[in-house]
Amino acid sequence: MATVLSVSGSPSASSRTALLLRHLGRHLTAQGHEVIHxxxxxxxxEALLGADFGHPAIVRAxxxxxxAEGVVVGTPVYKAAYSGLLKSLLDLLPQYALTGKTVLPLATGGSTAHVLAIDYALRPVLSSMGAAxxxxxxxTLDKDITVADDGTLSVAPGTAEALAQVTDQFSAALGARFAAGLAVT
Known part of the structure; x- marks a missing residue:
């Protein structure tokens, strides 16, 4: 199927966002996609904050x-927007880095007051970068994501169903674009 890039914009080493993305990545892999985290x-x-476009790590990113044909972008919500770390990377990518790509935006946060961050902060940036x-x-509310001492993740049942649904929609959209020959190679 398609190659999917799963991008975690969390600055935290013990990030629920990153663990959630890996969880969803396993779901996408089971559907036949190659997932790169x-x-x-x-x-x-220094490369991110210094806007070093030519730094080897930025070039690799x-x-x-x-x-990728598809991109899953996950971020914790800070101050009603996506993370500054994610913004730093997006600013270093080519203007139309998402041209021809199918994109799934995801966010995590502590309050439902931030639920619109995807539509009012993240979606416009993804659109401006040419996402097809x-x-x-x-x-996803932080309280719906539980991380055990061994690092395994569990998601509250209602949230797990909703995440499976949006992931399936993303996979179907990728499959349709891939089958129609619209995926960028």
Whole structure:
């Protein structure tokens, strides 16, 4: 099927967002997609904050975006918007880095007051970067994500069903674009 880049914009090493993306990545892999994970926090801070477009790590990250037919973008919500770390990376990518790509935006946060961050903060940026199709995203409350001491993740039943549904919609959209020969290679 398609190659999917799963991007975590969380600055935290113990990020629920990153764990949730890996959980959804397993679901996409089971559907036949190749999933590549990119934790933005692992990129060199000096390259991100210094806008070093030519830094080898930034060049590699941009190549991952170019290679993917689909992109899952996950971020914690801070101050009613996506993370500054994610913004730093998006600013270093080519203007139309998402051209021809199917994109699934996801966000996590502590309050339902931030549920519109996907539609009012993240979606416009993804659209401006040329995304061919941005499927409906999903906001997950932190309280619905539980991480055990061994690092395993569990998601509250209603949230798990909703996440499976949006992930299936993303997979179907990818499959349709791939079958129609519309995927960028």
């Amino acid at each position: 990119l934790d933005v926090r692992t990129l060199p801070p 941009a190549a991952l975006f170019e290679r 199709h941005i499927v409906p995203g999903w906001f």
